[in-house]
Amino acid sequence: MSSIVEIKNLVRAFxxxxxxxxxxxxxxxxxxxxxxxxxxxxxGSGKTTLLNILGCLDKPTSGExxxxxxxxxxxxxxxxxxxxxxxxxxxxxxxxxLARTSAIENVELPLLYNNEIxxxxxxxxxxxxxxAVKLTNRMHHLPSQLSGGQQQRVAIARALVNDPVMILADExxxxxxxxxSYEIMMLIQELNNxxxxxxxxxxxxxxxxxxxxxxITLRDGRIIKDDVNNNVRKARDVLQNLPVLTE
Amino acid sequence: xxxxNLLRIAWRAIQRNKMRAFLTMLGIIIxxxxxxxxxxxxxxxxxxxxxxxxxxxxxMITIRPISNVTGGARMDNTSVQAxxxxxxxxxxxHPQYLNAVSPSLSARGQAINGPYNWSTSLQGVSPxxxxxxxxxLQDGNPFTNxxxxxxxxxxxxxxxxxxxLFPNGEAVVGKSIRFKNIPFKIVGVLSKKGENTxxxxxDDVILTPITxxxxxxxxxxxxxxxxxxxxxxxSTEKAAEEIQQTLRISHRLQKGTxxxxxxxxxxELISTFSSTSRILTILLAVIAGISLVVGGIGIMNIMYxxxxxRTKEIGxxxxxxxxxxxxxxxxxxxxxxxGVTGGLIGVALGITAAKLVTTLLHWPTxxxxxxxxxxxxxxxxxxxxxxxxxxxxxxxxxPIEALHYE
Numbered sequence: 001m002s003s004i005v006e007i008k009n010l011v012r013a014f015x016x017x018x019x020x021x022x023x024x025x026x027x028x029x030x031x032x033x034x035x036x037x038x039x040x041x042x043x044g045s046g047k048t049t050l051l052n053i054l055g056c057l058d059k060p061t062s063g064e065x066x067x068x069x070x071x072x073x074x075x076x077x078x079x080x081x082x083x084x085x086x087x088x089x090x091x092x093x094x095x096x097x098l099a100r101t102s103a104i105e106n107v108e109l110p111l112l113y114n115n116e117i118x119x120x121x122x123x124x125x126x127x128x129x130x131x132a133v134k135l136t137n138r139m140h141h142l143p144s145q146l147s148g149g150q151q152q153r154v155a156i157a158r159a160l161v162n163d164p165v166m167i168l169a170d171e172x173x174x175x176x177x178x179x180x181s182y183e184i185m186m187l188i189q190e191l192n193n194x195x196x197x198x199x200x201x202x203x204x205x206x207x208x209x210x211x212x213x214x215x216i217t218l219r220d221g222r223i224i225k226d227d228v229n230n231n232v233r234k235a236r237d238v239l240q241n242l243p244v245l246t247e
Numbered sequence: 248x249x250x251x252n253l254l255r256i257a258w259r260a261i262q263r264n265k266m267r268a269f270l271t272m273l274g275i276i277i278x279x280x281x282x283x284x285x286x287x288x289x290x291x292x293x294x295x296x297x298x299x300x301x302x303x304x305x306x307m308i309t310i311r312p313i314s315n316v317t318g319g320a321r322m323d324n325t326s327v328q329a330x331x332x333x334x335x336x337x338x339x340x341h342p343q344y345l346n347a348v349s350p351s352l353s354a355r356g357q358a359i360n361g362p363y364n365w366s367t368s369l370q371g372v373s374p375x376x377x378x379x380x381x382x383x384l385q386d387g388n389p390f391t392n393x394x395x396x397x398x399x400x401x402x403x404x405x406x407x408x409x410x411x412l413f414p415n416g417e418a419v420v421g422k423s424i425r426f427k428n429i430p431f432k433i434v435g436v437l438s439k440k441g442e443n444t445x446x447x448x449x450d451d452v453i454l455t456p457i458t459x460x461x462x463x464x465x466x467x468x469x470x471x472x473x474x475x476x477x478x479x480x481x482s483t484e485k486a487a488e489e490i491q492q493t494l495r496i497s498h499r500l501q502k503g504t505x506x507x508x509x510x511x512x513x514x515e516l517i518s519t520f521s522s523t524s525r526i527l528t529i530l531l532a533v534i535a536g537i538s539l540v541v542g543g544i545g546i547m548n549i550m551y552x553x554x555x556x557r558t559k560e561i562g563x564x565x566x567x568x569x570x571x572x573x574x575x576x577x578x579x580x581x582x583x584x585x586g587v588t589g590g591l592i593g594v595a596l597g598i599t600a601a602k603l604v605t606t607l608l609h610w611p612t613x614x615x616x617x618x619x620x621x622x623x624x625x626x627x628x629x630x631x632x633x634x635x636x637x638x639x640x641x642x643x644x645x646p647i648e649a650l651h652y653e
Contacts, residue, residue, distance in 0.1 A: 078571070078572075086568070098263070100264075115249050158567070162568075
C-alpha cells in the first residue's frame with residue numbers, strides 16, 4: 001500500500017520585508033495509512049506552517065508534497081479546495097462549529113460542497129459520523145447547548161463525514177480540561193485503532209503526544225526527532241485511573 | 248456546487264440571524280411598500296379622473312368664445328358676442344362628424360318653490376344636450392324642439408335643486424317653480440351625476456330650452472358655449488378641426504386672423520390631467536426609488552459587517568472544501584434572498600396600504616401588475632448590486648488568515 005503523505009525536501013519561505021524566513025527548511029517524511037502521528041514543537045518551530053501545508057491550505061515554496069498520490073504543489077486554488085473536501089478532515093482547537101446551527105447540520109456541512117452526494121446520502125453519512133462519536137442523541141442540539149467536549153466531538157464527526165484519507169487535528173484538546181481531553185483522545189485512538197483512520201495531531205503537550213504512535217518534533221523549521229513511540233498510553237486506562245470526584 | 252445546496256446554505260445563514268435579516272430587509276420593505284402604494288394612489292387618481300372626464304361624455308367637444316379685448320377692458324365670456332344661432336345651424340350641416348350640437352347659456356338666480364329657495368343656475372340648452380352629456384332622466388320627459396321654438400317655460404331639474412326646493416321628497420314632475428319671477432313647469436328630473444373633476448356639483452342646475460333663457464331671462468341672441476358630440480370617440484380630433492373650419496367661415500374670419508373661439512375636446516382635457524398625474528406618479532416613484540437605494544445600501548452595509556463578523560466561518564467553509572466562487576455565491580444569494588424576501592413583504596404591505604387608503608380615506612387606488620413586477624425586479628437587482636462587493640470580499644479571503652481571525 002502506498003503512503004498517504006509523501007513530503008520530499010519541502011521548503012516554505014515567507015518574505016518579511018527584505019528578508020526571507022524559511023518556516024520549513026528541507027523537510028522530508030512519509031505517513032502510511034493507519035498511522036497516528038503527533039507533530040510537536042514550540043511556537044515558531046513551524047508546526048502550524050506544516051499543518052497548513054499538510055491541510056492543503058498552503059503550498060510549498062519548493063520541494064514536493066504528494067497527498068494520496070496527488071502532487072499538491074501543482075494544483076490551482078479550486079483544485080485544492082476540492083482536494084480538502086474529498087480527502088481531508090479538520091479538527092480545530094476552537095471547534096469552529098457554526099453557531100445557531102444544529103449538530104447534524106454542522107456535520108453535514110462538508111457534504112454540501114460535494115455535488116456527487118445526494119440529500120439522502122448526506123443525511124445517512126452525517127448520522128453515521130455522529131454515531132461514530134456517540135452523539136446521535138444530541139443531533140438536533142445547537143452548539144450553545146453542548147459542552148466543550150461534545151462540541152469537539154461534533155467537530156470530529158464533521159471531519160469524519162466525508163470519509164477522508166487523513167484527519168488533521170490542530171491542538172484539538174487545547175481548550176478542554178484534562179478529563180475531557182482524555183475522553184477526546186480515547187475517541188481519536190478508537191478511530192485510529194478500530195476504524196483505521198490516519199490521524200495527524202499537532203500539539204505542544206508531551207502528555208497528549210504520548211497517546212500517539214509516532215512523534216515528529218520540529219525546531220526552527222527542521223525535523224529534529226522522528227520517533228516511533230513504543231509505549232503508547234491508552235486513554236481509556238488513564239481515564240479509569242483518574243481520581244473520581246465525590247461531593 | 249449545486250444551486251439547491253447554495254440556497255440551503257444561504258437560507259440557513261439568514262435564519263441564524265433572523266432579527267438582523269429582518270432589520271436589513273426593513274429598508275427594502277418600506278421602499279417597496281412606498282413604491283407600490285404611491286404608484287397605486289397615482290394610478291388610481293389618474294384612472295378616476297379619466298373616468299370622470301369621460302363620464303361627462305367622452306365624445307364631447309366644447310366651443311367657447313375667446314374674450315376679446317375692447318378698449319383695454321377684458322370682458323368675461325357671458326358678454327362676448329361671438330357664438331350665435333347661425334353657428335349652430337352651420338355645425339348641424341356636418342352630420343358625418345357630429346352627432347349632436349347644443350348651444351348653452353347660463354343665468355344665475357334664485358329658484359323658488361313656496362317657502363323654499365335656492366341659488367342655482369338656469370342653463371338654456373337644446374334637447375340634444377342630454378345625449379351630448381350622456382345624462383339620462385330619472386323621471387319625466389325631456390323638453391322638445393317645439394319647446395325650443397316657442398321658448399316654453401318648461402325645465403328639467405337636477406338632484407341638488409330638488410333636494411333644496413322639495414325637501415319633503417314628493418314627486419316633482421308637473422310641479423312649478425319660479426326662477427327670477429318666471430314660473431317654470433318641471434317636465435323631467437335629471438339623474439344624479441355627482442361632482443365633476445373640479446369639485447363642482449353638476450346636479451346643481453336647472454335645464455330649460457335655450458330660447459327661454461335668451462328671450463325671457465337674459466334678453467340676448469348670443470350663446471356662451473356650444474356643446475357638440477363627435478360621431479365616435481376616435482373622430483373627436485377630426486370633428487374639432489371640422490368645427491374650427493366651419494366656424495371660421497361662419498364668422499367670416501380672414502386668413503391670418505386669429506380664431507375668436509376655442510374648440511376643446513375631452514381627449515385634450517384627459518391628456519392635460521393625465522400628464523399632471525403622471526408627473527405626480529413619477530415624483531412619488533422617484534422618492535420611493537430613493538428609499539429603495541437607501542435600503543440597498545443597508546443591505547450592503549450589513550453584508551460587509553456580516554462578512555467581517557463571519558470571517559472565521561468563511562475560513563472554516565474554505566478549509567472543508569468551499570471554493571471562492573462558492574463563498575461568493577453564498578453571500579450573493581444571501582443578499583438577494585434578503586432583497587427579494589423584503590420585496591415580497593413590501594409588495595404585500597404596499598397593497599394593504601393602498602387598500603387601507605381606499606377604505607379609510609376613500610381615495611381611489613389601483614395596484615398595477617407592472618409596478619409589482621418592477622419593484623420585485625428592482626429588489627433582485629438591489630440584492631445583486633449591493634451584495635456583490637461584500638461577497639467578492641468574502642470570496643477573496645485567505646483561508647489560513649480567516650481561520651485564525653479573532
